[in-house]
Amino acid sequence: MNSARRPPSIFGRARQQVAFAAGNAAALASRLTGRGTGASIKGAVMTRIDPTLFRRLLAGKRIGVVSGTNGKTTTTHLLAAALRESMADPRDVVTNADGANLREGVVSALSTRPKAPIAALEVDEQVVADVVRHGRPEVLVMLNFSRDQLDRHHEINALGRRWRQALEAAGEEGPTVVANVKDPLVAWAAQPARKIIWVDLGTEWSQDSALCPACGSVLVHDDSGHWDCPGCELSEREPDYRVDGDEVVMPDGDRLALKLQVPGRFNRGNAACALAAAVEMGVYPPVAVRGMRTVQAPAGRFAIGSYGDTRARLVLAKNPAGWAESLLVMQSDPVILAIDSLIADGTDVSWLWDVDYEQLAGRRVIATGPRSADLAVRLSYAEVEHEVIPDIAEALKGPFDGTVDVLATYSAFLRLGRMGGVDLK
Structure with a gap:
């Protein structure tokens, strides 16, 4: 759990209130002019007025972070629903439900309930290191790496390296990592974590993982789809959680039927990751699944x-x-x-x-x-x-x-x- 948040000075509180008011006005203008939800512009205005907001709004919360190329919005919705289901007051969980996941979007979301003790945050791949450093999250869900927006993200191996370096720097104060066991770059990036929970999402995409991220050797895939590096020790691990049809097989062998309202095997994989993260944050598994079943159209998807x-x-x-x-x-x-x-x-x-x-x-x-x-x-x-x-x-x-x-x-x-x-x- 994070250390207690240091109360801001009188000047700091005043600047924060001005930032909140200006940000809310910018978001309203964005909505009225049909330019979107206004979450990003709200956060941009707020952080321009008070550059410390990102760090201060993260401090003092129990945080679950979700990142990866695909599935992070839906997985965050599932995690937030699982956490809310376990709370006496669902408002104690704050999340960036609209998918605004850069620093500005995170600030915008946290400003809506700055005193909420728990946050479920979708975070862009390039912002993960900042959140790990400033927020000290309890759990980091690492879904996948795939070629995406190549003009902005460039090589996915560079992103994996940043995640790995962030976990190395965090050391024993770093998050528990919930990692996609089928993604070699995720597996390599997660290695320095103090604790790793491996999840088999039940999906088959492997075109972004031809080479070992550790040594550059060509990865070998056997008939069952397991991957292994012939040049170093990096290899697919046995999963703690795995998707089997519409069920998630738990670490103790128990099975939980998902019965989600969002379609597709990829969403069952997302749910398995959200379930693992929720359990790590103290939610009873059947309660977590019950909450996830309420998710229908996360940020308009489906x-x-x-x-x-x-x-x-x-x-x-x-x-x-x-x-x-x-x-x-x-x-x-x-x-x-x-x-x-x-x-x-x-x-x-x-x-x-x-x-x-x-x-x-x-x-x-x-x-x-x-x-x-x-x-x-x-x-x-x-x-x-x-x-x-x-x-x-x-x-x-x-x-x-x-x-x-x-x-x-x-x-x-x-x-x-x-x-x-x-x-x-």
């Missing part, structure tokens, strides 16, 4: 939007690993794929060639969004029947038989959410 006569289920994915898993939950015919390449998506869309669109063969596909022509080229090579409707609003006009599934990158997803009246928190 929500149903209305677009005139069309109802569409929105699915978000931003990189090859995310698309590979998300395509498995697309049930409608046709399927709409919406592609953009703004800063939030990553301007490099070459990753489209790493997605197995061949699995959509035999179904009608509508490619939409500013980069729909790029997607159409990839679909043509996959021999998938498709049509290109660049304007997203036009693509949704239909008519469609029942609810249509829409898989979208981040900017397109936000636009679809606003168009369809979806709550993005």
